[in-house]
Amino acid sequence: MYKFEELVSRFETYFNQRHFPANPGTLYDPVQDFLALGGKRVRPVLSLMGNELFDEILPDAWPLAAAVELFHNFTLIHDDIMDKAPLRRGKATVHAAYGEPTALLGGDVMLVVAYEYLNKIDSRYQKRIMQLFNRTAMEVCEGQQLDMDFEKSASVDMPAYIHMIELKTSVLLAASLRMGAILGGASENNQHHLYEFGRNLGIAFQVQDDYLDAFGDPDKFGKQVGGDIMANKKTFLMIHALQTADEPVKKELKQIMGTNEAGKVEKVLNIFRACGIDAWAKDLKDTYINKAFYHLEEIAVISARKKPLTELAAYLVQRDK
Amino acid sequence: MYKFEELVSRFETYFNQRHFPANPGTLYDPVQDFLALGGKRVRPVLSLMGNELFDEILPDAWPLAAAVELFHNFTLIHDDIMDKAPLRRGKATVHAAYGEPTALLGGDVMLVVAYEYLNKIDSRYQKRIMQLFNRTAMEVCEGQQLDMDFEKSASVDMPAYIHMIELKTSVLLAASLRMGAILGGASENNQHHLYEFGRNLGIAFQVQDDYLDAFGDPDKFGKQVGGDIMANKKTFLMIHALQTADEPVKKELKQIMGTNEAGKVEKVLNIFRACGIDAWAKDLKDTYINKAFYHLEEIAVISARKKPLTELAAYLVQRDK
Numbered sequence: 001m002y003k004f005e006e007l008v009s010r011f012e013t014y015f016n017q018r019h020f021p022a023n024p025g026t027l028y029d030p031v032q033d034f035l036a037l038g039g040k041r042v043r044p045v046l047s048l049m050g051n052e053l054f055d056e057i058l059p060d061a062w063p064l065a066a067a068v069e070l071f072h073n074f075t076l077i078h079d080d081i082m083d084k085a086p087l088r089r090g091k092a093t094v095h096a097a098y099g100e101p102t103a104l105l106g107g108d109v110m111l112v113v114a115y116e117y118l119n120k121i122d123s124r125y126q127k128r129i130m131q132l133f134n135r136t137a138m139e140v141c142e143g144q145q146l147d148m149d150f151e152k153s154a155s156v157d158m159p160a161y162i163h164m165i166e167l168k169t170s171v172l173l174a175a176s177l178r179m180g181a182i183l184g185g186a187s188e189n190n191q192h193h194l195y196e197f198g199r200n201l202g203i204a205f206q207v208q209d210d211y212l213d214a215f216g217d218p219d220k221f222g223k224q225v226g227g228d229i230m231a232n233k234k235t236f237l238m239i240h241a242l243q244t245a246d247e248p249v250k251k252e253l254k255q256i257m258g259t260n261e262a263g264k265v266e267k268v269l270n271i272f273r274a275c276g277i278d279a280w281a282k283d284l285k286d287t288y289i290n291k292a293f294y295h296l297e298e299i300a301v302i303s304a305r306k307k308p309l310t311e312l313a314a315y316l317v318q319r320d321k
Numbered sequence: 322m323y324k325f326e327e328l329v330s331r332f333e334t335y336f337n338q339r340h341f342p343a344n345p346g347t348l349y350d351p352v353q354d355f356l357a358l359g360g361k362r363v364r365p366v367l368s369l370m371g372n373e374l375f376d377e378i379l380p381d382a383w384p385l386a387a388a389v390e391l392f393h394n395f396t397l398i399h400d401d402i403m404d405k406a407p408l409r410r411g412k413a414t415v416h417a418a419y420g421e422p423t424a425l426l427g428g429d430v431m432l433v434v435a436y437e438y439l440n441k442i443d444s445r446y447q448k449r450i451m452q453l454f455n456r457t458a459m460e461v462c463e464g465q466q467l468d469m470d471f472e473k474s475a476s477v478d479m480p481a482y483i484h485m486i487e488l489k490t491s492v493l494l495a496a497s498l499r500m501g502a503i504l505g506g507a508s509e510n511n512q513h514h515l516y517e518f519g520r521n522l523g524i525a526f527q528v529q530d531d532y533l534d535a536f537g538d539p540d541k542f543g544k545q546v547g548g549d550i551m552a553n554k555k556t557f558l559m560i561h562a563l564q565t566a567d568e569p570v571k572k573e574l575k576q577i578m579g580t581n582e583a584g585k586v587e588k589v590l591n592i593f594r595a596c597g598i599d600a601w602a603k604d605l606k607d608t609y610i611n612k613a614f615y616h617l618e619e620i621a622v623i624s625a626r627k628k629p630l631t632e633l634a635a636y637l638v639q640r641d642k
Contacts, residue, residue: 027466082422101403112458123444137433145348
């Protein structure tokens with residue numbers, strides 16, 4: 001069994017190659033360069049781990065992992081266009097550096113190359129894996145659409161927000177695991193529990209992401225603390241605060257969010273603290289972590305095989321950056 | 322053997338269904354509505370014809386044809402974003418009507434659904450068809466990138482322009498035929514000649530498109546005659562004129578193209594006529610048609626089976642609208 005770091009390193013060795021033709025460089029170089037910037041490679045490693053939970057890592061697990069990572073990067077490039085984001089991984093986003101048409105088209109070819117990797121998978125598994133991959137790809141797009149819809153709507157309730165997060169973030173983590181498990185020959189029941197492990201872990205991860213954006217240590221957190229508040233983003237914290245605070249506090253919160261005044265972040269954080277939102281978020285995260293671990297427990301393999309996943313889960317939801 | 326119109330009608334019957342989930346409607350309704358606007362359905366019918374050239378139409382030919390049509394519509398939606406086109410099929414483009422993010426994401430899900438149709442194809446053919454589909458998809462994106470690169474570059478030579486047209490237009494026609502032929506059990510050699518038939522036909526089609534944009538009958542041509550000239554687009558005609566005209570004429574042409582003066586289209590057309598560009602374009606079209614028919618001839622099936630393709634080719638390159 002490999003640890004997360006070992007699998008990241010093995011994946012990097014496999015993935016560190018040119019995924020596109022040389023020409024036209026105006027199309028392919030920007031997206032190849034974007035891939036080389038790295039990222040945590042969590043999703044491809046989840047596919048490898050999903051495989052290794054049930055069997056030795058099969059040769060087909062590598063193109064599967066590459067497909068997953070390419071798909072993830074395709075969504076980042078296209079989401080950044082839609083969100084008009086200037087920065088990603090500390091560099092200018094593809095559209096900011098090369099223009100929207102190249103970023104749009106570059107994302108498109110990245111998705112096609114992801115399918116070319118899926119086409120390398122043995123016919124015995126290909127249809128089942130592609131079916132899950134396709135369903136997941138659509139769900140991730142649905143999540144992005146709902147996220148944009150929510151930005152425009154006056155109020156979003158918690159179930160709708162959680163559903164959006166599931167689609168936008170969780171299902172790809174869950175599916176990455178399950179596609180690996182399909183290669184590993186897992187039973188339907190084991191696949192189901194592994195998927196649910198990933199889905200709940202993904203929600204816990206997002207709760208934590210929202211939490212860190214507000215309460216993270218500025219020295220450790222990669223992004224600007226308070227970024228979501230500055231951008232008036234709906235987050236677990238904000239939605240819960242708007243749903244549970246007393247009327248005067250709610251009114252104050254809305255008034256502050258309607259401005260871009262100095263000290264906006266600090267004022268909102270003070271309200272969050274006064275309402276106990278920080279403790280609530282930690283509890284919510286724990287709820288989903290517990291659900292995730294319940295499903296991991298239910299998978300019918302000896303617990304020693306689950307160790308890398310247990311460690312990865314702990315790393316993902318206890319990270320402070 | 323079915324005629325083109327019969328296959329269009331049979332394809333419409335198959336394709337006239339909801340290709341997307343109901344929710345979120347903000348994502349899926351715009352792209353479903355776009356598909357319902359129609360189009361000539363040339364590409365899916367080419368897949369059906371490629372199949373029927375060698376065998377009866379197999380059940381798998383229908384999802385293949387749907388995948389091809391979805392892919393084509395995906396490129397239209399994304400190209401319209403990049404080209405900032407306001408109209409398509411007489412209606413507002415998806416991005417003009419619903420905003421760029423929805424058009425971008427809607428195109429993405431359309432591509433994913435195309436792959437879901439490919440995933441319905443029997444495992445005996447799926448890998449070979451997906452491989453050609455993927456290569457073609459990348460080439461079409463390359464063609465769009467080159468087209469945009471050319472818009473920015475001062476001069477484009479004819480071989481580079483023809484290469485761009487091949488990628489942007491021809492390869493999908495050629496691959497649509499060949500993917501059908503794979504289902505029909507065609508030999509490699511027959512597949513090759515069918516592909517070359519489609520590739521050359523596609524170039525002839527584009528020569529004609531450029532010709533009609535300049536010299537078409539305004540009452541019959543669907544688009545505004547002279548649209549390419551107004552938009553300063555590089556076309557077969559313009560590139561040839563700039564390469565072959567005498568220096569003073571070339572200078573005059575460049576001067577006119579640098580303006581948006583009244584009568585611009587008529588002035589350019591007068592130069593085209595004086596240089597014999599209209600006759601040259603007709604000759605060029607014939608050259609590619611002849612190449613196409615040479616390859617059709619070379620396919621080792623009785624000529625009666627080729628009749629629908631012969632008729633379709635004549636229809637495509639002799640159309641006046």
